[in-house]
Amino acid sequence: xxxxxxxxxxxxxxxxxxxxxxxxxxxxxxxxxxxxxxxxxxxxxxxxxxxxxxxxxxxxxxxxxxxxxxxxxxxxxxxxxxxxxxxxxxxxxxxxxxxxxxxxxxxxxxxxxxxxxxxxxxxxxxxxxxxxxxxxxxxxxxxxxxxxxxxxxxxxxxxxxxxxxxxxxxxxxxxxxxxxxxxxxxxxxxxxxxxxxxxxxxxxxxxxxxxxxxxxxxxxxxxxxxxxxxxxxxxxxxxxxxxxxxxxxxxxxxxxxxxxxxxxxxxxxxxxxxxxxxxxxxxxxxxxxxxxxxxxxxxxxxxxxxxxxxxxxxxxxxxxxxxxxxxxxxxxxxxxxxxxxxxxxxxxxxxxxxxxxxxxxxxxxxxxxxxxxxxxxxxxxxxxxxxxxxxxxxxxxxxxxxxxxxxxxxxxxxxxxxxxxxxxxxxxxxxxxxxxxxxxxxxxxxxxxxxxxxxxxxxxxxxxxxxxxxxxxxxxxxxxxxxxxxxxxxxxxxxxxxxxxxxxxxxxxxxxxxxxxxxxxxxxxxxxxxxxxxxxxxxxxxxxxxxxxxxxxxxxxxxxxxxx
Ligand SMILES: Nc1nc2c(c(=O)[nH]1)N[C@H]1C(S)=C(S)[C@@H](COP(=O)(O)OP(=O)(O)OC[C@H]3O[C@@H](n4cnc5c(=O)[nH]c(N)nc54)[C@H](O)[C@@H]3O)O[C@H]1N2
Ligand SMILES: Nc1nc2c(c(=O)[nH]1)N[C@H]1C(S)=C(S)[C@@H](COP(=O)(O)OP(=O)(O)OC[C@H]3O[C@@H](n4cnc5c(=O)[nH]c(N)nc54)[C@H](O)[C@@H]3O)O[C@H]1N2
Ligand SMILES: [Mo]
Numbered sequence: 001x002x003x004x005x006x007x008x009x010x011x012x013x014x015x016x017x018x019x020x021x022x023x024x025x026x027x028x029x030x031x032x033x034x035x036x037x038x039x040x041x042x043x044x045x046x047x048x049x050x051x052x053x054x055x056x057x058x059x060x061x062x063x064x065x066x067x068x069x070x071x072x073x074x075x076x077x078x079x080x081x082x083x084x085x086x087x088x089x090x091x092x093x094x095x096x097x098x099x100x101x102x103x104x105x106x107x108x109x110x111x112x113x114x115x116x117x118x119x120x121x122x123x124x125x126x127x128x129x130x131x132x133x134x135x136x137x138x139x140x141x142x143x144x145x146x147x148x149x150x151x152x153x154x155x156x157x158x159x160x161x162x163x164x165x166x167x168x169x170x171x172x173x174x175x176x177x178x179x180x181x182x183x184x185x186x187x188x189x190x191x192x193x194x195x196x197x198x199x200x201x202x203x204x205x206x207x208x209x210x211x212x213x214x215x216x217x218x219x220x221x222x223x224x225x226x227x228x229x230x231x232x233x234x235x236x237x238x239x240x241x242x243x244x245x246x247x248x249x250x251x252x253x254x255x256x257x258x259x260x261x262x263x264x265x266x267x268x269x270x271x272x273x274x275x276x277x278x279x280x281x282x283x284x285x286x287x288x289x290x291x292x293x294x295x296x297x298x299x300x301x302x303x304x305x306x307x308x309x310x311x312x313x314x315x316x317x318x319x320x321x322x323x324x325x326x327x328x329x330x331x332x333x334x335x336x337x338x339x340x341x342x343x344x345x346x347x348x349x350x351x352x353x354x355x356x357x358x359x360x361x362x363x364x365x366x367x368x369x370x371x372x373x374x375x376x377x378x379x380x381x382x383x384x385x386x387x388x389x390x391x392x393x394x395x396x397x398x399x400x401x402x403x404x405x406x407x408x409x410x411x412x413x414x415x416x417x418x419x420x421x422x423x424x425x426x427x428x429x430x431x432x433x434x435x436x437x438x439x440x441x442x443x444x445x446x447x448x449x450x451x452x453x454x455x456x457x458x459x460x461x462x463x464x465x466x467x468x469x470x471x472x473x474x475x476x477x478x479x480x481x482x483x484x485x486x487x488x489x490x491x492x493x494x495x496x497x498x499x500x501x502x503x504x505x506x507x508x509x510x511x512x513x514x515x516x517x518x519x520x521x522x523x524x525x526x527x528x529x530x531x532x533x534x535x536x537x538x539x540x541x542x543x544x545x546x547x548x549x550x551x552x553x554x555x556x557x558x559x560x561x562x563x564x
Contacts, residue, residue, distance in 0.1 A: 012196055013317045015149065015185035016407065016419040021047045023183035025145035029058035029080070029169075030155020030554075033065055035459040037189045037316075040151070041065065054145065056138050058083065059155060060454065061526060062519045071138045074521060075128040077452050078159055078441035078555040083135060084168035085438065086124030088116040090139035091175055097143070101177030105426065108433035112171050115435035127438060143176050147183035154191070154456065158553040160442045162545040167434040174431050180422035190316040193306070197314030200393070200408070201386060205238030210390035214238075226389045228373070240549040241267065242542065245276035255282035257343075259336060260303070264292040265464040265535060268551035269507050269542035286339055289466045292532060303336050304329035311337070311379045312401065314408075318418070320396055321405035337379060344374040441555040442543035445523070449505065449557035451489070452524040453539060456554075461530035469530070481534025482515040483560070484526040490516050493562060500563040503527075505556055508538030511563060525560065 020043040034041035047053040057069040121132035178184035202209040212219040247253040285297040308329040380398040392409040407417040460478035497516040541556040
């Protein structure tokens with residue numbers, strides 16, 4: 001998230017995982033922690049059971065941790081800015097904020113204060129459905145804690161207001177002096193094993209490794225020298241995946257290399273995605289299995305899995321850790337870095353021979369590549385090059401990682417790493433408050449599509465199921481997709497547990513069995529995107545957050561019909 005990177009250095013946990021077990025209060029929102037981050041979920045349970053930490057859960061679904069919580073707020077989906085502003089309203093109104101911290105370490109407080117002034121608990125109740133008294137209790141409890149940690153995940157970010165939601169949480173944390181202290185912070189629980197590492201190393205359209213902007217000429221000059229390619233790096237911000245699909249459909253994007261992603265099932269409004277991929281002149285997919293996306297490719301490049309290669313993963317608390325090869329890859333599969341280097345070498349050679357041909361006619365377009373480039377001998381060599389160009393990784397190398405992981409920033413060889421960020425001062429200097437107004441989701445229920453559809457995960461499967469659905473044990477426990485529905489709604493539609501229903505949105509329709517549950521509130525259904533037989537992303541809305549470019553996976557409007 002570009003906006004966040006600017007505000008907080010990057011979208012990583014500000015604090016370390018083990019601080020969960022030493023803090024006084026934990027506020028968890030938009031995170032089904034025990035199913036999606038079971039290790040962190042266990043830490044939260046231990047903190048509550050053994051250390052008497054207070055737990056506040058804010059989630060439209062009755063997730064497992066609700067059982068451990070002192071306070072559970074159940075907002076309507078997509079109303080997070082409203083309840084967070086409401087908590088701030090109470091905290092400011094009752095004088096519970098940390099005046100000294102706000103004065104010494106932050107800026108922009110007054111503008112935020114003016115905005116939240118309108119969000120009385122009674123007004124917030126109208127928007128969110130959270131009883132005003134519960135909101136007051138939660139606000140007082142959060143403000144009273146000496147140290148309070150906020151944990152959040154996709155229930156906060158996968159909205160057209162995702163960036164606003166995170167800014168509001170930052171307002172809340174800063175108002176009570178909770179950023180830059182042990183046991184505090186604003187902690188996004190990152191999703192994939194190495195999504196943090198991928199972002200840190202520049203797998204984003206707007207930044208080079210270490211979140212250094214591609215639009216900064218000094219940064220570009222530094223990388224041009226460090227990479228010694230002789231190629232001028234582009235200073236243009238690239239497209240996100242969600243922008244590439246429309247570009248392909250409009251003929252502005254000709255070719256794509258997809259590495260380890262299955263967007264035909266995982267992207268919002270996915271029938272649109274398949275059409276976009278089919279419109280390309282060239283689609284290359286690099287994966288460990290022949291996925292739904294790979295089936296559309298002109299060329300499939302077989303990759304080695306995590307257990308079949310060396311490298312590093314950086315986890316959600318910014319800890320860089322070694323991954324070691326345990327098995328040989330099957331068949332012709334290669335490690336991703338080997339495939340990328342081999343591709344780059346071939347492309348370089350093509351460009352070189354084209355240039356040789358052109359220079360005979362006297363018009364050289366780009367400077368030639370230096371030969372010998374892209375012939376790394378090992379992942380360690382690539383890591384050293386990265387560390388040399390990335391201040392936050394500068395002190396990390398494979399030798400040091402032999403003795404355990406290191407948390408960035410780790411700027412020099414003897415630096416011990418950094419458990420929590422923004423100590424004494426924010427990375428950007430002063431912490432900035434943002435005035436944020438509540439905006440409803442892009443699509444809300446109406447007469448024709450009366451239900452909210454929320455989507456997410458269950459414990460037993462991973463994303464599009466390419467890996468977990470190959471496990472017989474997991475398939476035994478969770479063999480098929482389903483629609484979670486509240487008992488009241490089921491009754492009014494004449495549906496009983498296990499009945500087949502059709503779920504229809506403005507974009508598509510799917511069929512699945514109903515699972516009756518009290519996890520969903522009335523008026524809301526839930527499904528996962530784990531099962532290709534129940535491709536829930538045919539339904540979801542591809543409206544994007546303007547800054548994060550994340551689609552609104554967590555809210556769209558649907559109709560439910562019983563299938564006879
Ligand atoms: N078993 C398993 N674990 C996984 C994954 C997996 O596929 N399977 N995927 C990994 C990845 S990449 C990710 S990103 C994480 C995701 O981890 P989570 O974000 O915890 O998982 P989700 O199921 O997407 O659920 C988000 C939570 O947000 C709540 N929610 C929905 N709408 C709203 C809303 O409007 N406001 C608020 N405050 N909450 C809302 C949902 O009820 C749910 O509890 O999980 C990671 N871990
Ligand atoms: N409706 C709905 N949709 C969602 C979400 C939601 O909550 N609701 N969540 C979104 C989120 S947070 C995420 S992260 C995405 C996930 O979406 P995707 O990343 O598209 O889903 P995966 O199924 O994890 O696909 C990863 C692919 O990588 C392959 N793979 C695994 N290891 C390797 C490797 O080492 N090398 C290579 N080359 N390939 C490998 C796997 O076989 C798999 O095909 O889904 C998003 N989509
Ligand atoms: Mo994710």
